[in-house]
Amino acid sequence: MKTPDTDRLAQDLKSGALALAIADIAEEAARLILPYWRxxxxxxxKADDSPVTQADRAAEALILKRLETLYPGVQTVAEEAVAADGAPTAVQDWFWLIDPxxxxRGFVRGGEAFTVNIALMHAGYPVAGxxxxxATATTWRSDRPEGGAFRRQFGALQAGEAHAGEDWRPIRVRDRPAEGLALLSHSVTDEEAARLAARHGCAHWQGTDSSLKFCLIAEGRFDAYPRTGPxxxxxxAAGQAVLEAAGGRVLADDGQRMAYGKPGFLNGAFVAMGG
Structure with missing residues (x-):
């Protein structure tokens, strides 16, 4: 096993080069996924009763190859590899968390709310994502530490360009309005969704899938995403990195910042919040 060059990893994180590089990787994976859609x-x-397609596997293989080329030897924890080979028993100080x-489920139904997630973890927390x-050719990313969060629409690969779309623009959570708006998973009932929204000070709620919920709060369109199910x-991880960079928070059930590298890589209840 290669010894990771963590000095270079930390240097690229500090400069912002790392976040830009993994954004390009995620967008390349997105272009690979789209021909499988609809x-x-x-x-x-899979064994946990969740679905998997060739798009999942192809995107994960691409992401793992690109990350290993850029930052050799850094540990990766990726959904399909874990499903096939089991979860690692321990994590290094630096590691990648990847959901290709x-x-x-929404992707298979033909919905638009599916995402590619790449996060760099350090000492138990996301430091870049x-x-x-x-489906909408949109990317959200963190920047260098304390550098904020950004969003862009990216175009199709043209004339050898890595991204032929708009420039990055900064995003920020909004101040909580008098009647907040929550995002909830489609897996909860309407009654439970209304209860969870009210519990976190939101008069209204909307359902959507995937890590988009974190990003929509990060860009100031919604205010909270409470989650009780596993x-x-x-x-x-990637959504938490983006939301925290945009000024938001993700708190575990004990009220502390949600940490990573837990047994089985499973989260308990949490709430993601804007301003």
């Missing part, structure tokens, strides 16, 4: 893609069922296609929505750490 076609008759074969769907398999978050929201596979990118979320890309292939999620995997690769579902939330």
């Amino acid at each position: 076609v008759d893609t074969a769907v398999e069922t 296609l978050d929201g596979t 990118v979320v890309t929505a292939p 999620t995997s750490e690769w579902d939330t």
Whole structure:
């Protein structure tokens, strides 16, 4: 096993080069995924009863290859690798958390709310993250530490360019309005969603899939995303990085910042919040 060059990793994190590099990787994975969308893609069922497609596996293989080329030897914890080979028993101080296609159920149904998630973890917390929505060609990312969060629309690969879309623009959570607006998972009932929204000071709520919920709060369109059911750490790490960079918070059930590298890489209850 290669010894990771953590000095270079930390240097690129500090300069912002790392976040830009993983944004390009996520967008390349998004372009790979799209030909599988809204076609008759074969769907398999994993041991945990969740679906997986060739798009998930192809995107993960691409992401892992690109990250290993850029930062050799850094540990990776990726959803499909864990499903196939089991979760690692321990994590290094620096490691990647990767969900190559978050929201596979919606993807299979032909919905738009699916994402590519890549996050860099250090000492138990996300320090850089990118979320890309292939269906809308949108990417959200953190910047260098204390550098804020950004969003861009990216174009199709043209004339050898890595991204032929708009420039990055800064995003920020909004101040909580008098009647806040919550985002909830489609897995909860309407009654439970209304109760959770009210519990976190939101008069109204809307359902959506995947890590998009973190990003929509980060850009100031919504105010809270409470979650009581279990999620995997690769579902939330990149979104948490983006939201925290935009001025928001993700708190575990004990009221502390949500940490990572937990047993089984499973999250308990949490709430993601804006201003």
